[in-house]
Amino acid sequence: MTARPLSAAALSPGFSDPVHQGQQVFRSVMMALSRPGRLTAIDAAGIQPPAPLTPALAAMALALADYDTPLWLDPALARVDAVGQFLKFHTGAPVVTSPLEATFALVSDARTLPALSSFALGTLEYPDRSTTLLIGVDSFTGGKAVTLTGPGIETTQPLRVSPVPVTFWDQAEDNTRLFPRGVDMVFAAGNEIVGLPRSTSITRSEA
Amino acid sequence: MTAVAITETEGEYNFAYLDEQTKRMIRRAILKGIAIPGYQVPFAAREMPMPYGWGTGGVQVTAAVLGREDTLKVIDQGSDDTTNAVAIRGFFEKTAQVKTTSATKDATIIQTRHRIPEKELTEDQILVFQVPIPEPLRFLEPRETETRKMHALEEYGLMHVKLYEDIAHHGRIATTYAYPVKVADRYVMDPSPTPKFDNPKIDNMKALQLYGAGREKRIYAIPPYTKVKSLDFDDHPFEVQKFDKPCGLCGARHVYLDEVVLDDQGGRMFVCSDSDYCEERRAEGHVGDMAANPAASHLAGKSSGAAKTEAGE
Numbered sequence: 001m002t003a004r005p006l007s008a009a010a011l012s013p014g015f016s017d018p019v020h021q022g023q024q025v026f027r028s029v030m031m032a033l034s035r036p037g038r039l040t041a042i043d044a045a046g047i048q049p050p051a052p053l054t055p056a057l058a059a060m061a062l063a064l065a066d067y068d069t070p071l072w073l074d075p076a077l078a079r080v081d082a083v084g085q086f087l088k089f090h091t092g093a094p095v096v097t098s099p100l101e102a103t104f105a106l107v108s109d110a111r112t113l114p115a116l117s118s119f120a121l122g123t124l125e126y127p128d129r130s131t132t133l134l135i136g137v138d139s140f141t142g143g144k145a146v147t148l149t150g151p152g153i154e155t156t157q158p159l160r161v162s163p164v165p166v167t168f169w170d171q172a173e174d175n176t177r178l179f180p181r182g183v184d185m186v187f188a189a190g191n192e193i194v195g196l197p198r199s200t201s202i203t204r205s206e207a
Numbered sequence: 208m209t210a211v212a213i214t215e216t217e218g219e220y221n222f223a224y225l226d227e228q229t230k231r232m233i234r235r236a237i238l239k240g241i242a243i244p245g246y247q248v249p250f251a252a253r254e255m256p257m258p259y260g261w262g263t264g265g266v267q268v269t270a271a272v273l274g275r276e277d278t279l280k281v282i283d284q285g286s287d288d289t290t291n292a293v294a295i296r297g298f299f300e301k302t303a304q305v306k307t308t309s310a311t312k313d314a315t316i317i318q319t320r321h322r323i324p325e326k327e328l329t330e331d332q333i334l335v336f337q338v339p340i341p342e343p344l345r346f347l348e349p350r351e352t353e354t355r356k357m358h359a360l361e362e363y364g365l366m367h368v369k370l371y372e373d374i375a376h377h378g379r380i381a382t383t384y385a386y387p388v389k390v391a392d393r394y395v396m397d398p399s400p401t402p403k404f405d406n407p408k409i410d411n412m413k414a415l416q417l418y419g420a421g422r423e424k425r426i427y428a429i430p431p432y433t434k435v436k437s438l439d440f441d442d443h444p445f446e447v448q449k450f451d452k453p454c455g456l457c458g459a460r461h462v463y464l465d466e467v468v469l470d471d472q473g474g475r476m477f478v479c480s481d482s483d484y485c486e487e488r489r490a491e492g493h494v495g496d497m498a499a500n501p502a503a504s505h506l507a508g509k510s511s512g513a514a515k516t517e518a519g520e
Contacts, residue, residue: 018227020222022231024274033238034428063234065231125355125356128236130239151432152430153432199242199430
């Protein structure tokens with residue numbers, strides 16, 4: 001490990017009450033993944049992660065990651081030393097450079113999201129050995145409209161996510177086709193999150 | 208030392224007993240389970256302060272999802288006042304200081320052993336099952352390496368052979384509990400030893416279902432609104448058992464009934480297995496044909512005691 005001293009930003013506050021805040025954030029993520037496409041509130045109050053890591057992304061990482069779960073950071077996050085230090089300080093999770101090795105991937109700039117197939121997709125025998133992507137976006141109002149169906153959705157569920165790469169929805173459809181393999185995604189904008197697990201089928205509302 | 212000192216010692220357990228790293232590990236397994244409905248996610252189940260077979264898997268799942276604001280209901284074979292339910296409810300009253308209830312409608316989390324409440328659950332509720340043997344193929348193929356491969360390849364022919372043998376021997380599918388289901392057209396899953404009467408409730412349920420097997424170290428899940436089909440054949444479609452008589456206490460039809468022996472003269476009656484449902488109906492004024500029977504009124508009086516159970520002081 002590097003011997004560089006930790007910056008003040010790296011030691012900035014995480015959960016003030018890890019037991020209960022961790023539980024609440026987990027419940028939000030659980031509800032988001034069990035009802036794909038539906039906006040779910042997440043309480044990240046008090047968390048002051050170094051930019052460009054957002055409070056919602058940081059809250060999910062702090063609630064779910066520990067020494068057992070390698071983290072992959074997107075280039076925008078990896079560029080800032082304090083982000084990796086903040087996450088290591090609060091979670092103890094190792095930061096890896098290969099997306100294939102990651103249990104969780106943190107993405108702050110969704111436009112530069114790498115191909116979904118570059119992450120761990122699990123195997124047919126162990127589909128759970130896959131990466132969960134935590135992706136920061138700007139809003140759930142802009143961008144292409146898609147319609148979701150599948151487990152967790154009563155009839156159909158509309159969804160917009162902005163921004164995403166041009167080929168994102170093609171990749172997401174491919175990801176669903178891999179089922180039971182594939183990655184699971186949780187998008188975060190402000191204090192809302194949306195789950196998009198591998199089990200969800202996607203149809204483009206307009207061409 | 209006084210009782211106060213003892214309370215303080217007990218207060219030193221982490222919230223809901225488990226340490227935070229264990230909860231995170233279980234939580235991650237739950238998220239995978241939700242994303243892959245019906246797939247059994249391996250997890251590092253801990254030893255709990257109760258023996259295997261008493262719901263250690265369900266308890267660990269409940270401990271991982273439970274929050275301060277939750278209201279917990281625990282049932283064992285439909286009843287809130289049997290040993291297993293009372294012990295687990297007491298465990299969480301002590302270690303998490305959460306509210307508990309026996310009213311299905313008031314609960315946010317319901318931990319259950321072998322029944323699903325008769326009252327339809329809502330989107331805001333979570334149903335946690337205690338599972339003894341999570342692998343539906345285990346009695347057909349003892350090797351984990353093989354059953355894992357069968358799930359991977361969606362090779363479920365053996366399960367249909369088993370059901371077919373039932374038909375060959377008995378003229379019908381004789382499996383009455385732990386009746387295998389197919390979740391979202393992919394994984395064959397064991398819905399834990401609930402009577403097959405409850406299988407239709409699992410299909411398209413509004414509540415999230417989480418299944419925990421402590422000894423076998425597996426967690427699996429069914430998200431809300433998920434297609435769950437009980438395995439059957441075109442010429443032998445799945446059907447649930449029917450009861451000739453309604454509940455002796457509350458007169459409910461189309462519910463699962465328990466047989467209760469009343470005396471040594473062959474006296475018996477059938478009552479709702481879901482004690483909360485039965486109490487609620489009796490409170491609404493429904494009366495079964497056995498309710499006036501002295502032995503039966505004793506039975507009704509005893510079970511209504513559970514309604515008074517509240518959070519520990």
